[in-house]
Amino acid sequence: MVRKTFLSIAFLLLALLIQGLIAPWMSIAGLRPDFLLILVLFVGRLEGKVVGQLFGFGAGLIADSIGIGSFLGLSALAKTVAGYGAGIMRRKQRRWSPIYMYLMEILVVLVHFLIIYLVNFKGSALSVQYIFFRYVLFSSLYTLVFYYLIKHFAALDLP
Amino acid sequence: MFIKILRFLISIHDFLLLLVLMTIASLILLSNESPQIRSLQGSISDALGFIHYPRKWITDLSGLIKENKELKAENLRLSLMNAALKEAYLENQRLRTLIQFQDTSHLDLIPAEVINQGVTPLFNSILINVGKKAGVEPNMAVITAKGIVGKTVAVGQNNTIVQIFLDPQFRLGVKFQSSRVFGIMQWHPDGYGEVHEIPKNVIIYPGEKVLTSGYSEIYPPNILVGEVLEVKPAPSGLFQIARIKPSVAVNAIEEIFVVRNRQWFVKPS
Numbered sequence: 001m002v003r004k005t006f007l008s009i010a011f012l013l014l015a016l017l018i019q020g021l022i023a024p025w026m027s028i029a030g031l032r033p034d035f036l037l038i039l040v041l042f043v044g045r046l047e048g049k050v051v052g053q054l055f056g057f058g059a060g061l062i063a064d065s066i067g068i069g070s071f072l073g074l075s076a077l078a079k080t081v082a083g084y085g086a087g088i089m090r091r092k093q094r095r096w097s098p099i100y101m102y103l104m105e106i107l108v109v110l111v112h113f114l115i116i117y118l119v120n121f122k123g124s125a126l127s128v129q130y131i132f133f134r135y136v137l138f139s140s141l142y143t144l145v146f147y148y149l150i151k152h153f154a155a156l157d158l159p
Numbered sequence: 160m161f162i163k164i165l166r167f168l169i170s171i172h173d174f175l176l177l178l179v180l181m182t183i184a185s186l187i188l189l190s191n192e193s194p195q196i197r198s199l200q201g202s203i204s205d206a207l208g209f210i211h212y213p214r215k216w217i218t219d220l221s222g223l224i225k226e227n228k229e230l231k232a233e234n235l236r237l238s239l240m241n242a243a244l245k246e247a248y249l250e251n252q253r254l255r256t257l258i259q260f261q262d263t264s265h266l267d268l269i270p271a272e273v274i275n276q277g278v279t280p281l282f283n284s285i286l287i288n289v290g291k292k293a294g295v296e297p298n299m300a301v302i303t304a305k306g307i308v309g310k311t312v313a314v315g316q317n318n319t320i321v322q323i324f325l326d327p328q329f330r331l332g333v334k335f336q337s338s339r340v341f342g343i344m345q346w347h348p349d350g351y352g353e354v355h356e357i358p359k360n361v362i363i364y365p366g367e368k369v370l371t372s373g374y375s376e377i378y379p380p381n382i383l384v385g386e387v388l389e390v391k392p393a394p395s396g397l398f399q400i401a402r403i404k405p406s407v408a409v410n411a412i413e414e415i416f417v418v419r420n421r422q423w424f425v426k427p428s
Binding site for chain 2: 048049050053054057060061071072073074076077080081084087119120121122123124
C-alpha cells in the first residue's frame with residue numbers, strides 16, 4: 001500500500017514534469033497529448049473506481065494549481081470522471097471483450113477532453129461540432145496514441 | 160430500514176464519491192472569474208433553473224396570501240371611497256336641481272340642510288341648520304325642489320325645528336291640478352295624505368297632481384304636494400276621499416329651503 005502510494009506520487013511528479021516540460025514541444029496545431037490523463041487511466045484501470053477518481057481529482061487539482069491545466073478545478077473535474085471511467089473497466093476487464101474495452105477507453109478520453117474544451121470555449125462563437133472535431137477528437141486521438149504506446153511498452157497486464 | 164439504506168449507500172459509495180469529487184471540482188471551477196466560467200455559470204443557472212421553481216412557488220404562494228390580504232384591505236378602502244364619491248355625486252345632482260329650482264322660483268328662499276330628524280316627541284319634525292340669524296321665523300314654509308315638506312315651528316339662532324307633513328296635526332290647503340278642486344289635506348297614520356269632503360260629482364283621477372292651494376299665510380301656491388293614489392267614497396255617502404302619495408320622501412331629504420317672503424298672500428281688508 002505504501003509502496004503503491006509512493007509509486008503513484010512518483011509517477012504523478014513524472015507526469016507533471018513531462019506535461020509541463022516536454023508536452024509543449026510535442027504540440028501539433030496547438031494541441032498536445034495529456035500525459036496526466038494517461039497516468040489517471042492506468043491508475044484507474046489497475047486500482048479501480050475509488051482510487052482512480054481520487055487520483056484523478058488530486059492530479060487534476062495539482063495540474064490546475066501549477067498552471068499546467070486550465071481553470072482551477074477544470075482538470076480536477078475532467079480527470080475525476082476519467083479516473084472513475086477507467087475504474088469501471090477494472091471490474092469489467094474479465095467480462096468485456098477487448099473491443100468493448102478499447103471503446104470504453106476511447107469514450108473515457110473523449111469525455112475528458114469534451115469537458116475540458118467545452119468549458120474552455122464556453123461563451124465563444126465556436127460551434128460544439130467544431131470544438132469536437134477540431135479539438136476534442138484530435139486531442140483524444142493524440143493522447144490515445146501515447147496511451148497505447150506506453151501500455152504496449154510498459155507491458156502492463158491490461159487488455 | 161436504516162440498515163438497508165446504509166447498505167445501499169455503501170454499495171454505491173464509489174458513485175457517491177464521484178459526485179462529491181465532481182461537486183468539489185465544480186465549485187472550485189465556478190469560483191474562477193474568467194468570462195468562460197461566468198458564461199458557464201449562466202448556462203448552469205438556465206439549466207438548473209427548474210430547481211428554484213418549487214421554492215419560488217412556495218414563496219409566491221405565501222406572497223399571494225399576503226397580497227390577497229392587502230388587496231382585500233385595498234378593496235374595502237376603494238369601496239368606501241366609491242361610496243363616498245357616489246354620495247358626492249348624488250349630492251351634486253341634488254344641489255344642481257335645487258340651484259335650478261332656486262333660480263326659477265319667484266320665492267325668497269333660505270337654503271338649509273337637515274341635521275337631524277325626530278327631534279321632538281310631540282310631533283314629526285326635522286332639525287335644520289338655519290335660524291334667526293338667517294332670517295327664519297316661525298310658520299314659514301319649508302320646501303324642496305320636489306315639493307312641500309312642512310313649516311317652521313321653533314326657531315333658534317342657528318337651528319330651526321320644522322313640523323313635517325307626516326305629523327297627524329299637520330293641515331295643508333291643497334288643490335287638485337286638473338279638476339281644480341280645493342280641500343284640506345291631513346296625514347293618515349297609514350303613511351298617506353287624505354283630502355276629505357270632496358264633492359261626489361267631481362271626477363278625480365289617480366295620478367293627478369296635488370298642489371298647495373295658496374289660500375294660506377304660510378304655504379305659497381302651486382307647490383307640489385303629491386299625486387292622487389286613489390279616490391274612494393266617504394262613509395257618509397255624500398263626499399269622496401282622495402288618498403295622496405306625497406312627492407317628498409322625508410326620510411331622504413337633506414337640502415331644503417325655507418320660504419321667507421309671503422308676498423303671494425293678500426290679507427283681506
